[in-house]
Amino acid sequence: MQNNLKKYAAELIGTMVLVFMGCGSAVFLGTASNGGHLAVAMAFGLSIVAMAYVIGGVSGCHINPAISLAMLIDKRINGSAGPTPAGFI
Numbered sequence: 001m002q003n004n005l006k007k008y009a010a011e012l013i014g015t016m017v018l019v020f021m022g023c024g025s026a027v028f029l030g031t032a033s034n035g036g037h038l039a040v041a042m043a044f045g046l047s048i049v050a051m052a053y054v055i056g057g058v059s060g061c062h063i064n065p066a067i068s069l070a071m072l073i074d075k076r077i078n079g080s081a082g083p084t085p086a087g088f089i
Contacts, residue, residue: 006058006059007058007059008059010055010058010059010061011055011059011062011063013055014051014054014055014059014061014063015063017047017050017051017063018044018047018048018051018063018064021043021044021046021047022040022043022044022047024043025039025040025043025044026040026043048061048063048064048067051063060077
């Protein structure tokens with residue numbers, strides 16, 4: 001139970017960072033013509049990479065359902081992967 005709690009907490013923190021960095025950059029930059037789209041894409045990508053290093057060893061860093069679905073299709077995880085979004089599909 002304690003191990004699952006660590007995984008849930010890691011996923012919660014990872015999702016929070018992804019939403020604050022990615023969506024926050026989209027809100028602040030909007031559709032700026034001077035590279036706003038690239039900056040938003042970089043914010044999402046860098047937050048995923050940073051969280052993979054920080055929480056990857058704890059929970060696998062499935063903070064985005066697209067990551068979980070891609071790994072499920074590639075057979076790197078199975079449907080009973082635990083507290084990941086792919087584990088509930």
